[in-house]
Amino acid sequence: MITASKPFTRLRTRGVTLTEMIVALSIFAMAGIAMASTMVIYARAAKSLTTRTRMEESARRFVQTLEFEAAEAQSVGVLNSGTMLQFIRPDNSVRQYVFANGDGNLNTIGDNQILERVTADTNTGARVRLSLCSQVTSGGATLPVFQQDDTADRTFANLIVRVGDRNTSRNAAVRKTDDLETGPGYQAFVINVSFVPGAI
Structure with missing residues (x-):
């Protein structure tokens, strides 16, 4: 036999107990904390990833510029103890690229740049x-940014430079300064490429 149920409006209503309210608020608080910590982790990772992508794109453009300069140059030379790379074109125009370390400290990367000189x-x-x-530091020795090899059939120049954090064992003060530039964690790679003048 089918019996009709009570209408919805006639169902017995009751309030929420204090225990149920505390459990619900605890679950909501834990979910909120998990979401907030996920957002913080994402923000830190996003800054590091964005910085790494920007450094890689900048390095790629710079290497392509040097490859173009080398293809157009009749000679290439390294000057000033390996801090300057010079291309001389067939029309005797000169292109110079120089490594500038603003504070003389290799471990602080914020002021280290390679510049293209407008005027020689x-x-x-x-x-x-x-x-x-x-x-780059290798085997306890600090290598010059630009190197020249005259022993090969054709003189060529080499660029070896680290882009990004110096190393993972930096002291806390330096690490904190670099993290402002590159984001948390260790973001770095080494460019090691050679250039042979093409217009000979």
């Missing part, structure tokens, strides 16, 4: 071509 032998008005870079 002066950094006045120079364009920044690569930033957040530093010399």
Whole structure:
């Protein structure tokens, strides 16, 4: 036999107990904390990823510029103890790229740049071509940014530079300063490429 149920409006209503309210608020608070911590982790990772992508794109453009300069040059030379790369074109015009370390400290990368000089032998008005870079340290020795090899059949220049954080074992003060530039964690890569003059 089918019996009719009570209408919805006639159902017995009751309030929420204090225990149910505390449990519900606890679950909501835990979900809120989990969501907030996820957003913080994402924000930190996004800054690091964005910085890494920007550094890679900047480095790629810089290397392509140097490859173009080398293809158009009749000679290439390294000057000033490996801090300057110079291309001389067939029309005797000169292109100079110089590594500038603003504070003389390799471990602080914020002021380290490779500049393209607009006027030869002066950094006045120079364009920044690569930033957040530093010399590479290998086996306890600090390598020059630009190197020249005259022993090969054709003289060529080599660029070796680290872009990004210096190393993972930096002291806390330096790490904090670099993290303001590159984001949390260790973001770095090394560019090691050679250039042979093409217009010989």
